[in-house]
Amino acid sequence: MEDIKIKFGQRVRELRISKGYSQEKLAELSDLDRTYIPGIEAGKRNVSLVVVEKIAKAFNITISELLNQL
Amino acid sequence: MEDIKIKFGQRVRELRISKGYSQEKLAELSDLDRTYIPGIEAGKRNVSLVVVEKIAKAFNITISELLNQL
Numbered sequence: 181m182e183d184i185k186i187k188f189g190q191r192v193r194e195l196r197i198s199k200g201y202s203q204e205k206l207a208e209l210s211d212l213d214r215t216y217i218p219g220i221e222a223g224k225r226n227v228s229l230v231v232v233e234k235i236a237k238a239f240n241i242t243i244s245e246l247l248n249q250l
Numbered sequence: 251m252e253d254i255k256i257k258f259g260q261r262v263r264e265l266r267i268s269k270g271y272s273q274e275k276l277a278e279l280s281d282l283d284r285t286y287i288p289g290i291e292a293g294k295r296n297v298s299l300v301v302v303e304k305i306a307k308a309f310n311i312t313i314s315e316l317l318n319q320l
Contacts, residue, residue, distance in 0.1 A: 184303045184313075226298045233254045243254075244318045 186223030187250045188232075193221040195239050195246070209238035256293030257320045258302075263291040265309050265316070279308035 196206050196217075203221070207214035211234055219225045220235075227235075229243075236246040266276050266287075273291070277284035281304055289295045290305075297305075299313075306316040 184299050188299055226300050228296045228298050229254050229258055229302065230296050232299065243320055244314045247317060248314045250313050 183223060184250060185226055188227065188247070189221045189223035189225075191246065191250065192217075192235060195241075196221075199239065206235070206238055210234040253293060254320060255296055258297065258317070259291045259293035259295075261316065261320060262287075262305060265311075266291075269309065276305070276308055280304040 192206075196203070201209070203217040204214050206212075207217050210231075212231065216225065216231075220227060220231075232243055232246065236243045239246065262276075266273070271279070273287040274284050276282075277287045280301075282301065286295065286301075290297060290301075302313055302316065306313045309316065
């Protein structure tokens with residue numbers, strides 16, 4: 181079963197691109213350091229619930245929607 | 251807006267009780283240290299995605315279901 185970090189990273193990347201955001205833009209919207217986003221998308225970060233919530237808010241979706249089918 | 255850690259803790263507690271699990275049983279099923287569960291339920295832990303996945307598996311539900319409406 182694929183690593184949850186990798187699946188989450190792929191989901192963030194797909195959503196970011198579909199919204200036309202750069203990694204810098206997503207970092208700004210989610211109030212995260214801009215160097216954090218590449219690590220998340222590469223599946224290298226075991227993000228916390230608070231970070232998941234920040235990213236969901238940046239995409240204007242619920243946490244549950246962000247993690248749907250993961 | 252209520253802190254995500256507190257909402258998650260309440261959700262874990264509700265599910266655990268509805269399944270009739272003790273905190274020790276949930277810790278065992280989710281392969282987490284048994285001292286970790288009280289802290290989660292008290293909303294004191296900013297759990298990681300890997301921990302969320304472990305707890306979802308222990309309840310035999312998806313991550314998305316575990317975090318539904320949070």
